[in-house]
Amino acid sequence: MPHYKLTYFNLxxxxxxxxYLFAYSGTKYEDHRIEAAxxxxxxxxxxxxxxxxLEVDGVIIHQSLAIARYLARESGLAGQTPVEQALADAIVDTIDDFMTLFPWAEKNQEVKQQAFNDILTNKAPELLKDLDAFLGDNKWLVGKSVTWADFYWDVCSTTLLSCKPDLADKYPRLLALRDRVQALPAIAAWIQKRPKTIM
Ligand code: GSH
Incomplete structure (x- = not known):
């Protein structure tokens, strides 16, 4: 088993x-959180x-989604076939495209709040409608078992819902998917024990 060290802010x-992927696979890693200062x-x-x-035996991998895709492959959560893997990647990229619209690092709080409100009010509905249609009545977003795309939806929607709690009220199927992810025992345990942070 390689030595894994994940470095990020305390967020x-x-x-x-x-x-999530480390928690689900039960893999030991160093959760190295640095101070902004x-x-x-x-x-x-x-x-x-x-x-x-992510350092893997000292080899440094950058880019959050390259790291996560690697971990998803290692833990069997990347999709069961090449087509499922491409679909899981596509869903992750779709959610990520949306998340990168937000000016996370904006210093002017008024400007930041206005941009967040605009995106959450005017742009989120389209993403939610499309994701809901893609999920349909299936249990998981891709294939017959959970993938990292389901995890990404849960992780990102947790942050979005903290900004706008009624965001997905019209989409009970997407909310139920969050419940399914959060009910996976290893994920439930991680959510319980992780440091409580705003984002
Ligand atoms: N696309 C990159 C990824 O997904 O890893 C974005 C990485 C990124 O912008 N990270 C931010 C950062 O390092 C934190 S979320 N900010 C500090 C800086 O740019 O100096």
Whole structure:
């Protein structure tokens, strides 16, 4: 078993999908959380200067979704066939396209709040409608078993719902999918024990 070290801020953010995958597979890893105040001196030491990064026996992998896709493959959660894998990737990318619309690092709180409201009110409905149609009455987003796409929906929607609690009220099937992910014993245990952070 390689030595895994995941480095990120003390946030769920872009590292939480990988933490879910570690939790689900029961793989030991170092959940290294850095203080924002220490970031300026750490940044230049990191290839490409962004986090999360995952060190696998000292090899540094950057980009949150490359990290998560690797962990999903390792734990059998990437999809059961090449087509399922492509579909899971496509759903993850679709959700991620939406998440990257938000100006997470905006310093002006008024500007930030206005942009968040606009995206949550005017752009989210389209994503939710499409995701709901894609899920239909299936248990999981892709194939017959849980994949990292279901995890990504849960992780991202947790943050979205913290910004707008009624966001998905019109989509009980998407809310039920969150419940199914969160009821997986290893995920339930992780949610219970993880550090409580705003994002
Ligand atoms: N596409 C990259 C990923 O998914 O990993 C984005 C990485 C990214 O922007 N990370 C942010 C960061 O490192 C934190 S969420 N911010 C500090 C900086 O840019 O100096």
């Amino acid at each position: 769920r953010g872009r590292a939480e999908i990988s933490r 220490d970031w300026p001196k750490i940044k230049p030491t990191i290839p490409f200067g962004k986090i999360p990064i």
